[in-house]
Amino acid sequence: MNTAEKPVSAVCFKTSRFGDISVAGEKIISFVQGVPGFEKLRRFILIDHDADGVFRWLQAVDDPAVAFLMTDPNQFKPEYAVPLRKADADGLGVKDPGSLITLVMVCVSQDTKELSLNLKGPVVFNADNMKAIQCVLDKEDYPSHFSIKM
Numbered sequence: 001m002n003t004a005e006k007p008v009s010a011v012c013f014k015t016s017r018f019g020d021i022s023v024a025g026e027k028i029i030s031f032v033q034g035v036p037g038f039e040k041l042r043r044f045i046l047i048d049h050d051a052d053g054v055f056r057w058l059q060a061v062d063d064p065a066v067a068f069l070m071t072d073p074n075q076f077k078p079e080y081a082v083p084l085r086k087a088d089a090d091g092l093g094v095k096d097p098g099s100l101i102t103l104v105m106v107c108v109s110q111d112t113k114e115l116s117l118n119l120k121g122p123v124v125f126n127a128d129n130m131k132a133i134q135c136v137l138d139k140e141d142y143p144s145h146f147s148i149k150m
Contacts, residue, residue: 015064017057018091022146028061029125032091036121041066044132058123071108073117076148082122090131092126099128107145116145131135 012022029044041060049055049065054075073080082101082102084094094100103125105118119142125132 005029007056011061012124013061013064016069017067020058021047021059027059029130032131035068035123035134036136038063038066046070056103058103058105059123060123065125069108070103071106071117071124073102073104073122076117077146080119080142082124082135082137083139084124084135088124088135089092092124092131092133093129094126096128099126100124101127114147115150116147119146120144 009025010022011025012020013029014020019109023045026042027045029046029081031042031044034040034042035048038060041063047057047058049057049069054071056070058070059064062116068082078104084100092100104122104124105115107118108114109116120121120137120139121144123132123134
């Protein structure tokens with residue numbers, strides 16, 4: 001092993017949705033401020049929902065029952081863009097804006113099984129350092145329930 005390389009330790013945990021999971025520590029996403037409503041949960045991983053990659057799960061490492069269905073908003077609203085505040089960019093440690101990945105939460109209606117996206121509360125990830133933040137946008141044209149068709 002190259003002396004500059006550090007061994008990657010695995011983190012193992014149980015989930016109610018996916019069973020036992022083992023993931024390299026470097027794959028854990030650290031939320032700078034926690035997710036609103038789940039502020040105590042700061043460590044998450046992304047799990048592909050299926051092979052097409054349209055949907056992913058944001059699974060909490062420290063609570064087996066907490067997982068959010070996520071997607072890339074640009075697949076459904078191509079002009080979607082997050083105006084990242086300087087304080088948020090600083091918290092994410094942004095050096096290269098190209099390293100930022102934006103996902104939004106997907107809501108599934110219990111009654112109709114219709115899908116909607118929360119465009120008002122995107123999650124922005126810095127792929128360079130695995131930090132994330134959920135922003136709350138003021139833009140009126142980004143609703144918290146944007147219906148999508150599959």
